[in-house]
Every structure is written in C-alpha cells, then in structure tokens.
Amino acid sequence: MRDELRTKIIQVCDKKIAAKGDNVGLSFYAFFANKNDDPELLMEAATWWIQTHQLDHFVKARIIKTMIENNL
Template identity: 65%
Template structure:
C-alpha cells in the first residue's frame, strides 16, 4: 500500500473515531473526495479492501486503522 493511502486511511479513521467514537464505521470511499480525482489510488484502496481483506462495505474504523498500521 502506498504511504499516501496508508497515511490518509489512518488520518480519516482517527478523525472519525475522535468525533463519533470507537464504534463508528467507514467504507473505503471515506478516504476520497466525492470526485474521482485519483482513480489509481481509489482502485488500490478498493482492491485492498475487497479482494485482499474481503471486508464488508462498512467496517469499524478502529479495525481498519489497526489493519493498516500493521501492514
């Protein structure tokens, strides 16, 4: 996983956890703007989320953060 994506996932998860608590869920779309301005990075996130880890559409932010930190 590219460092830019890893950093963004951790940043977003930290923010969501701080605002909504440890039970907050996220999808891989949470790490991107509503515009598809970086399709390669979006596909990397989708592949990691769906094919590599076989995660559900929404997962706990704390789980995602832990998975990314342990890469």
Template identity: 70%
Template structure:
C-alpha cells in the same frame, strides 16, 4: 497499499473515531473526496479492502486503522 494512502487512511480513521467514537463505521470511499480525481488510489484502496481482505462494505474504523498500522 502505498505509504501516502496508508497515512491518509489512518488520518481519516483517527478523525472519524475522534468525532464519533470507537463504534463508527466507514467504507473505503471515506478516504476520498466526492469526485473521482485519483482513480488509481481509489482502485488501490478498493483492491486492499475487497480483494485482499474481503471486508464488508462498512467496517469499524478502529479495525481498519489497526489493520493498516499493522501493515496488512
């Protein structure tokens, strides 16, 4: 996953956790606006989430942030 997407995803996870607590879940769609203005980044996140890590549609934000921070 490109560095800019990693930083953005970590920021989104951190924000969600701060607002809703450690139990908050999210999908990779949370990293994007409601319009598809960056399809290449959306597909990159989808591949990382679905193909590479075989994650469920919704996962805990703390888990996703930890995975990204660890470079997975």
C-alpha cells in the same frame, strides 16, 4: 499499499473516531472526495478492501486503522 494511502487512511480513521466514537464504521469511499480525482489510488484502496481482505462494505474505523498499522 502506498505510504500516501496508509497515511490518509490513518488520518481519516482518527478523525472519524474522534468525531463519532470508537464504534464508528466506514467504507473505503471515506478516504476520497465525492469526485474521482485519483482513480489509481481509489482502485488501490478498493483492491485492498474488497479483493485482498474481503471486508464488508462498512467496517469499524478502529479495525481498519489497526490493520493498516500492522501492514495487513
């Protein structure tokens, strides 16, 4: 996974946790604007989320952050 995407995921997770608490869930769509302005990055996130880790649609932000920080 690109460093750009790792950084973005951690920032979004931190922001969501700060705003809504430790149990907030999110999907990989949370890392992107409503318009598809970077399809390659979106597919990279989707592949990591769906194919690599077979995660549910919504996962706790703290779990995603930990996975990214541990290079999973």
